[in-house]
Amino acid sequence: MVRLLSRSDMVSILSMQDVIHVVEEGFRTMNLQEDHIPVRLPLNVSDKAAVALFMPAYLSASQTLGAKTVTVFPDNPSHGVPVIMGYYTLCDAVTGKLIALMDATYLTGIRTAAASAVATKYLARKEARRLGIIGAGVQARFHAMAMMAVRSVDEIMVYNRSVEQGEKLVQELTARYAIPIHFM
Structure with missing residues (x-):
C-alpha cells in the first residue's frame, strides 16, 4: 500500500532534532560510496521564468531509492500557491515498488536548515x-x-x-x- 503524506503529515512526523540527526548521519556516511546521489538536474521552464529541479538518490543501507522534485515558479503567488513546492517519491530498492508519495515542501525547508545546523555545530565558534x-x-x-x-x-x-x-x-x-x- 502506498502512503500519501501531506504537508500536515510531514509537519507532525518530522522534528527539527530528528532531521538534524538524520542529516548528520547522512553526511557521515556519504563517503562510504555505497549510496548514489547524483547532481541535481535542472529543467528551465523559460516561458515562465521558472525551474524544476530533479534530485534522485539510492541509499543502500535502507534499501530505498527516491526522487525529489522541487519547482520554483516566481509568479505562483498570483495563483495563490507558494513560489517553491516539492514532491518526493520513495521506492523499495529491491523491487522498485512505490512506498510513499510525499509533499516535500516542508521536507525541503527543514532539511536545508538542518544541513546548516550540522555545519554550525561543527564549524561555528562554540561561544x-x-x-x-x-x-x-x-x-x-x-x-x-x-x-x-x-x-x-x-x-x-x-x-x-x-x-x-x-x-x-x-x-x-x-x-x-x-x-x-x-x-x-
Whole structure:
C-alpha cells in the first residue's frame, strides 16, 4: 500500500532534532560510496521564468531509492500557491515498488536548515550566541528553528530588503522565542 503524506503529515512526523540527526548521519556516511546521489538536474521552464529541479538518490543501507522534485515558479503567488513546492517519491530498492508519495515542501525547508545546523555545530565558534538571519522568507524561519536546536542563542538579528516582511518575521520569532529579536 502506498502512503500519501501531506504537508500536515510531514509537519507532525518530522522534528527539527530528528532531521538534524538524520542529516548528520547522512553526511557521515556519504563517503562510504555505497549510496548514489547524483547532481541535481535542472529543467528551465523559460516561458515562465521558472525551474524544476530533479534530485534522485539510492541509499543502500535502507534499501530505498527516491526522487525529489522541487519547482520554483516566481509568479505562483498570483495563483495563490507558494513560489517553491516539492514532491518526493520513495521506492523499495529491491523491487522498485512505490512506498510513499510525499509533499516535500516542508521536507525541503527543514532539511536545508538542518544541513546548516550540522555545519554550525561543527564549524561555528562554540561561544557564538548571536544569530544573524539575512532574508525573511521560508528558509529564515527554518534556519531560526535549526540554529536554536544546536546553539544557545541569546539574540537574533534579522535583515531583509522588505521592511514589512522583515518586521513580520521578527514578530513571528518573538512570539516563539524568549530572546531579543531585532530587525536591522
